[in-house]
Amino acid sequence: MIKFFLRYIFTPIIFLVVLHWPYAFAYANNLPSLGDAASATVSQEKEHRLGRAWLKALRSRTPIMSDPLIHDYVEYLLYRLAEHSELRDRRLELVVIKSPALNAFAVPGGVVGVNAGLFINANSEQEFASVVAHELAHLSQRHYSRNVEEAKRKQIPSMAALLASVVIAAAAGGEAGMAAITATQAVILDGQLRFSRQNEQEADRIGLKTLVNAGMDPNAMAKMFERMLAAQRLLGSRPPEFLLTHPVTESRVSDARNRAAQFNAVDYQENIEYYLMKNRILLKFGESAGKSIKHFESELDNPDSMRADAARYGLALAYKAANLPQEANQTLAPLLEKDPRRISYLFAHAEINLHPEKLPDVERLLRKHLEISPNNHPLSVALAKNLNLQQKYKESESLLIQLSKNRPNDPNIWYELAEIHGLSGNILGVHQARAEYFILTGNMDRAAEQLEFARIKAGGNYQLTAKIDQRLRDVQNYALELKSF
Numbered sequence: 001m002i003k004f005f006l007r008y009i010f011t012p013i014i015f016l017v018v019l020h021w022p023y024a025f026a027y028a029n030n031l032p033s034l035g036d037a038a039s040a041t042v043s044q045e046k047e048h049r050l051g052r053a054w055l056k057a058l059r060s061r062t063p064i065m066s067d068p069l070i071h072d073y074v075e076y077l078l079y080r081l082a083e084h085s086e087l088r089d090r091r092l093e094l095v096v097i098k099s100p101a102l103n104a105f106a107v108p109g110g111v112v113g114v115n116a117g118l119f120i121n122a123n124s125e126q127e128f129a130s131v132v133a134h135e136l137a138h139l140s141q142r143h144y145s146r147n148v149e150e151a152k153r154k155q156i157p158s159m160a161a162l163l164a165s166v167v168i169a170a171a172a173g174g175e176a177g178m179a180a181i182t183a184t185q186a187v188i189l190d191g192q193l194r195f196s197r198q199n200e201q202e203a204d205r206i207g208l209k210t211l212v213n214a215g216m217d218p219n220a221m222a223k224m225f226e227r228m229l230a231a232q233r234l235l236g237s238r239p240p241e242f243l244l245t246h247p248v249t250e251s252r253v254s255d256a257r258n259r260a261a262q263f264n265a266v267d268y269q270e271n272i273e274y275y276l277m278k279n280r281i282l283l284k285f286g287e288s289a290g291k292s293i294k295h296f297e298s299e300l301d302n303p304d305s306m307r308a309d310a311a312r313y314g315l316a317l318a319y320k321a322a323n324l325p326q327e328a329n330q331t332l333a334p335l336l337e338k339d340p341r342r343i344s345y346l347f348a349h350a351e352i353n354l355h356p357e358k359l360p361d362v363e364r365l366l367r368k369h370l371e372i373s374p375n376n377h378p379l380s381v382a383l384a385k386n387l388n389l390q391q392k393y394k395e396s397e398s399l400l401i402q403l404s405k406n407r408p409n410d411p412n413i414w415y416e417l418a419e420i421h422g423l424s425g426n427i428l429g430v431h432q433a434r435a436e437y438f439i440l441t442g443n444m445d446r447a448a449e450q451l452e453f454a455r456i457k458a459g460g461n462y463q464l465t466a467k468i469d470q471r472l473r474d475v476q477n478y479a480l481e482l483k484s485f
Contacts, residue, residue: 048089053482054109064095070277078112086210089110096114096115096116100120104131117281122224122227126268133211215268222253275306293318325354417429418430428457435448
């Protein structure tokens with residue numbers, strides 16, 4: 001298990017500790033300065049706009065996870081922690097990057113990102129949550145706004161550098177990432193990191209408080225730091241400390257451990273959903289379905305019944321990936337019998353049973369549970385796919401339209417909606433949905449092109465044409481914002 005995923009650990013750790021505004025490394029020259037240095041502060045509204053523009057730029061350059069179960073799980077955890085944090089503006093936007101590298105980041109305006117690799121490296125939900133809580137602390141303390149003047153004085157680009165570095169970490173991997181870091185040694189000096197380390201100490205302290213307030217184990221943060229430090233030692237290399245804005249050091253581990261010791265010991269409850277999502281990720285980044293089957297089979301006898309159930313879940317999905325639906329159904333059946341209303345099991349059942357003969361039964365099951373959990377995101381996505389495969393295009397279209405209203409900032413929904421509009425013969429809808437997808441993924445030229453096509457299709461419908469014209473003006477404004485990156 002450790003050897004299987006070891007290659008994903010080292011570079012991710014470096015990026016976890018390096019990629020944070022405002023002291024992320026410089027990636028290009030002549031990057032724009034963000035923020036109002038004259039007032040030494042940035043309003044929350046400006047941060048919000050900057051963050052959303054940054055997210056569009058990120059999506060245009062980095063692969064994003066489309067798995068609705070993964071996204072919903074992390075989103076739920078994010079809001080649970082935010083509720084117990086010092087964050088006042090809770091207009092949060094989550095992005096889960098499709099990369100096995102261990103990384104997490106927070107961007108002014110409430111954008112929080114995690115790489116899928118955080119699941120691979122965090123041993124429990126509470127370790128995973130300790131990283132997210134740390135990022136929320138950066139936001140709640142408004143480190144970006146507080147550091148604008150300092151960063152500008154030292155000519156350290158912030159959000160643009162973070163964007164570039166996240167893209168490198170997700171797409172290029174270790175050697176390119178290390179080269180980018182090495183190339184900036186002359187820029188990131190020890191004197192420029194001292195203030196950043198103060199931010200990190202504050203984020204650790206407040207993040208730990210958030211964990212405790214959310215009913216989680218304060219020791220999880222130290223355990224996560226220890227895991228990263230051990231991995232660095234195991235691989236026999238460690239980047240120079242002055243390059244790290246998040247140095248994982250003995251002293252940082254010790255500080256986290258000492259802070260945790262101040263709280264009374266509590267029996268913290270584990271959450272099976274974390275282990276289910278972890279195994280979905282392990283399968284996605286595994287070398288092959290066959291190797292994943294062997295791995296999950298070896299975990300079935302785990303004395304921890306929760307982890308054994310999660311291994312069975314992973315095994316069922318691995319059988320599905322190996323095109324063995326009968327074995328997949330047989331493996332999943334005991335879990336569905338044990339917990340028939342768990343969304344993750346129902347979604348897996350729908351994923352496995354895509355054969356035409358199975359689709360009507362799966363449809364009935366999904367509709368039954370959507371009556372219990374109306375507008376549930378993963379179940380709605382599963383049902384839309386099921387209806388699509390049955391060529392019930394109008395029903396699938398109606399379902400996705402409702403989803404797009406509930407989750408208007410989800411590019412995956414707009415992508416699927418454009419496809420189903422095409423299958424149902426709604427060409428105007430195709431252009432409008434494609435435009436929304438391109439807006440959210442930072443491609444304003446193609447968004448404008450799709451809106452122009454939609455304008456032609458709208459014909460003499462004045463009300464619809466006016467709506468499209470307003471969206472075209474929005475695209476022009478978004479394009480100006482994206483020039484900052």
